[in-house]
Amino acid sequence: MVNLTLLFLTLALCVASTVQRQLKLEEDINVHQNLEQQQDPSIVHYQPEQVHLAFGDSLQDIVVTWSTRSSTNQSLVNFAQDYVHDPLKSVSGSWQFFQDGGKQARTQYIHKVTLPSLKPDTHYEYSCGSDMGWSAIYSFKTPPAGENWSPSLAIYGDMGNENAQSLARLQQDSQLGMYDAIIHVGDFAYDMDSNDARVGDEFMRQIETLAAYVPYMVCPGNHEEKYNFSNYRARFNMPGDGDSLWYSFNMGPVHFVSFSTEVYYFINYGMKLLTKQFEWLERDLAEANLPENRAKRPWIITYGHRPMYCSDDKEYDCDGKLETYIRKGLPTLQWFGLEDLFYKHGVDIEFFAHEHFYTRLWPIYDFKVYNGSAEAPYTNPKAPIQIITGSAGCKENREPFSNVLPFWNAFHSNDYGYTRLKAHNATHLHFEQVSDDKDGQIVDSFWVIKEKHGSYN
Known part of the structure; x- marks a missing residue:
């Protein structure tokens, strides 16, 4: 009887341990899935990411797009030909709230700023974001004007x-x-x-x-x-x-x-x-x-x-x-x-x-x-x-x-x-x-x- 009792006790402890591990695994998954909401918003939620460029209505209009996890109520791009030494120009734009159609309905804010009427064939440096967080400094070169050049x-x-x-x-x-x-x-x-x-x-x-x-x-x-x-x-x-x-x-x-x-x-x-x-x-x-x-x-x-x-x-x-x-x-x-x-x-x-x-x-x-x-x-x-x-x-x-x-x-x-x-x-x-x-x-x-x-x- 003693041996059977020990056996049942051992099995019970194994089952309890397995359940605990499963619960811990599920807890870890939930923590991972909710990490975006738990992190410090001043570090993560307001920081620009996914930065990319496109042409606007002309080749001298450059559109800057990026995402943030939380609303910054600002969409700004600072730019200059030399970001460190030249006076910075600042252009504001717009943002849209985007909610993915999946089960978690994850959200982000996608920002758009157009830098209009830039000089042709000119190197620029820029950073995007808001007073709550800025991207790294990137650069681009505008194309030449007109038709007589070779893209x-x-x-x-x-x-x-x-x-x-x-x-x-x-x-x-x-x-x-x-x-x-x-x-x-x-x-x-x-x-x-x-x-x-x-x-x-x-x-x-x-x-x-x-x-x-x-x-x-x-x-x-x-x-x-x-x-x-x-x-x-x-x-x-x-x-x-x-x-x-x-x-x-x-x-x-x-x-x-x-x-x-x-x-x-x-x-x-x-x-x-x-x-x-x-x-x-x-x-x-x-x-x-x-x-x-x-x-x-x-x-x-x-x-x-x-x-x-x-x-x-x-x-x-x-x-x-x-x-x-x-x-x-x-x-x-x-x-x-x-x-x-x-x-x-x-x-x-x-x-x-x-x-x-x-x-x-x-x-x-x-x-x-x-x-x-x-x-x-x-x-x-x-x-x-x-x-x-x-x-x-x-x-x-x-x-x-x-x-x-x-x-x-x-x-x-x-x-x-x-x-x-x-x-x-x-x-x-x-x-x-x-x-x-x-x-x-x-x-x-x-x-x-x-x-x-x-x-x-």
């Missing part, structure tokens, strides 16, 4: 919080002053809403070493869909009145056009965004294609997340067996297709992502290749040139190509990396594909040369 950009999509393999090299490039802007062609963080938007916060902190120094221009991807793209809309401030879903800007000899491919796929949020975007695109491209505007800025370059043509078998609407929604429009009705619109208004280059690889296409329209010539396919091409650059790195890893590549595939690479664009002048664009797998080696390089720009019709 350089890094362009990529599909970069996540995990396995962001290209990030370190992009950070190094940016700190060396290699880029006048960066374009992220959809799919951020994987996903911004994950873990009640903590993954989104971490991603925005990760890219700060890029985006706090170089305008970070974006478009939405399918991974931003949750809660009607609320994390994307709240965190980014792009120019125009398209809620950052669509906009355009001029940079040197290029007119850039950003649009959402996702309005074709998530019509559960309503058709209004799709129709409104298409009407805007018609107006914007028609204006950009006017002879007087083409004379100033001859190149028209678009970017949206999902591609019209693919080189893999995965995509249900991008393998040639079915019509691509954005290419031909909504199924059956074929309303709001973009391929004809882009062809009509003489779009030169179309950037896409979504597929986790790099592909350069021959000039293509309606499944037909329109090379300039056999010897020089990209000299005076007779259709837009499409580039898929979705290999910056994310937790979904690489994607394989089809065993039999389509005839429109001019070059492909499965390496992690990103694309560089330099718009030399009115007639010459130069592209490079950087392989991070190969320690920064250029695995693709080509020129696009056009002596005349306009509709292909």
Whole structure:
């Protein structure tokens, strides 16, 4: 009996100990989840984080965006050409309260300040925040004025919080002053809403070493869909009145056009965004294609997340067996297709992502290749040139190509990396594909040369 009593007592103590450990674990989890509310607000809640830049209504209007956990009732940017020695200018802006749609309904305050009418081709240093807390001192350089200069950009999509393999090299490039802007062609963080938007916060902190120094221009991807793209809309401030879903800007000899491919796929949020975007695109491209505007800025370059043509078998609407929604429009009705619109208004280059690889296409329209010539396919091409650059790195890893590549595939690479664009002048664009797998080696390089720009019709 004594032995049985001891046995039962020992078992009871083990169970009690296990329960205590479980309760302690749950307590630790709760403490971790509530850490943001428990920390000293003067250190954490008011401190700016997730700082990033974008162009405003012009290249000389720089928009600074950042987040705080609590309301500061102030949104200020102090700046000067030399922050330490020059008198500081102070500009105030606005803030919005953002509540994530997850179960915890986490909140933050997202601040926006526009630095207007800055001097062209000028180095500035700045700090953002409020009387309750300031960021570090960052810097940027405004682009030159006018059309007669040669902008350089890094362009990529599909970069996540995990396995962001290209990030370190992009950070190094940016700190060396290699880029006048960066374009992220959809799919951020994987996903911004994950873990009640903590993954989104971490991603925005990760890219700060890029985006706090170089305008970070974006478009939405399918991974931003949750809660009607609320994390994307709240965190980014792009120019125009398209809620950052669509906009355009001029940079040197290029007119850039950003649009959402996702309005074709998530019509559960309503058709209004799709129709409104298409009407805007018609107006914007028609204006950009006017002879007087083409004379100033001859190149028209678009970017949206999902591609019209693919080189893999995965995509249900991008393998040639079915019509691509954005290419031909909504199924059956074929309303709001973009391929004809882009062809009509003489779009030169179309950037896409979504597929986790790099592909350069021959000039293509309606499944037909329109090379300039056999010897020089990209000299005076007779259709837009499409580039898929979705290999910056994310937790979904690489994607394989089809065993039999389509005839429109001019070059492909499965390496992690990103694309560089330099718009030399009115007639010459130069592209490079950087392989991070190969320690920064250029695995693709080509020129696009056009002596005349306009509709292909």
